[in-house]
């Protein structure tokens with residue numbers, strides 16, 4: 001047990017959740033280390049939100065063991081809640097209040113809140129501190145949501161699709177904010193559809209599809225493990241585009257050299273990206 005006082009920030013074994021006939025979560029296991037940024041990646045309907053809601057203690061489970069910061073979220077009390085930061089989507093903070101008023105107001109709910117001005121600076125809203133919430137842009141609104149998620153000084157921050165709807169610049173600013181929080185030692189669990197986001201932020205990730213973990217590991221490790229095949233593309237003498245998927249592209253090119261007199265037209269070797277791996281794992285691969 002390290003400085004955090006528990007071995008694992010999140011320990012989930014065999015988690016199950018059904019909604020009527022729909023099995024949303026079907027035996028998920030997750031072990032998340034203190035101080036880690038952990039990504040839960042998956043397509044629409046994979047069970048990401050349901051899993052995070054169960055970790056937050058906002059949804060009951062049908063089966064499995066769940067321990068978050070040493071307690072079962074299904075039964076943990078107020079003291080536990082104050083240690084877990086939740087960033088709500090579309091939170092209806094009072095539109096007439098200013099940013100600073102809202103952050104100070106939420107600080108009162110916690111036994112050991114962070115300094116509101118420091119939190120406003122952390123999320124990059126200093127210049128908007130006296131603006132009313134209704135005057136904020138979508139991205140600024142989301143930063144305020146994060147400010148409200150961290151004002152209590154949580155040990156664990158749970159983020160469900162935090163950057164949906166962001167433009168690329170806002171997304172990058174948000175990533176910088178997450179990295180700052182991680183550098184401060186906060187354990188962060190975030191769900192995302194965006195592979196780029198998982199790769200940019202997560203130390204480790206679990207890919208889930210149809211309620212099950214289909215792969216887990218560090219982003220680079222997943223690419224290595226599941227993305228070994230390259231695609232060799234070229235154009236045949238009669239103009240037909242050709243491609244071959246192979247683990248040995250050099251051998252393919254050597255074979256082609258014999259068939260062409262000199263240059264191989266339009267030769268290209270494409271290595272799999274993490275996106276290719278993800279699409280393969282979640283069964284969304286097209287028929288290229």
Ligand SMILES: Nc1ncnc2c1ncn2[C@@H]1O[C@H](COP(=O)(O)OP(=O)(O)OP(=O)(O)O)[C@@H](O)[C@H]1O
Nearest residue numbers: 019022023024042043044045046047048049050051
């Ligand atoms: N309250 C609910 N009642 C009934 N079915 C639900 C409910 N919430 C989710 N589901 C279903 O459970 C499955 C998993 O949904 P969930 O929202 O957890 O997935 P997700 O991975 O977060 O998806 P998305 O990326 O679209 O948010 C889906 O089939 C969904 O339709």
